[in-house]
Amino acid sequence: MPGPILIFDSGVGGLSVTAALRARLPTATLDYVCDNAMLPYGTKADAWLVSRIVATCTSAVRASGAAGLVVACNTASTLALRELRARLAIPVVGTVPAIKPATRLSTSRVIGLLATSATVNRAYTQTLIDEFAADCRIVRVAADGLVGEAERQLAGLAPDDGVLEAALAPLWAQPTLDTVVLGCTHFPLLRRRLEASAPRTINWVDSGAAIARRVVDVFDTSGYAQGREGRAWASAPSARLAATLAGYGFTSLEALALPAETLTLPR
Ligand code: DGL
16 A cells, blocks of 8 residues: 655645545555744745755655655745655645636636745746736735734734735735635635635635646556555644644644754854
């Protein structure tokens, strides 16, 4: 039987893709790793982030015995996928903003991209837009504050509606915008609140289903039988995080072992 599928994110954002993965692979063992000591990733320096992401994933893959890694983080995927694939001996599926599916839904051809500041500015994102959305106007909105609000919500606290409203205002200033790409895996966790704040009906597009499809295509998922319970690792484990993860089927949480040189942010 293949080893677990390990889901990685900076924080709880990767939990937004677990339902889609479980729907496609109900008997696979899913494990989870998050680098919550360094949240949010979207505002950190690229070069440091690459080594931190590689160290985090390498350590967790070893601990989990994972047979495949899902980088359930746009900010990490648009930066470090190549490096991860070079350094890990298992298949790696990444997450990129769902620009292409959004173009299939938009009638007005005005599409919002709601993501971290890193993701909205990355060359990877520009290439996606050039390739798949050349006939659309993409309104890029950096919404790093929503990462913290999604974390708050999953910790059982109420998100700050003021932060949500301020983050979304640039989208609603576009009268013909009809589709919004949730280009950060934290944002689907706020979906109900995002919908409630919209002044009209919007097509909300996230990457969950596409990631699950890709996993089935890329990983050897043929031999999955009922596996063990999901385990989790975090760079800053806490009782609160353990309770949140348990709610998503990850029943044990351990501290992640990381090399000393990745432990502090560069000055
Ligand atoms: N969940 C991550 C993403 O999809 C980002 C959160 C962060 O900035 O740490 O981009």
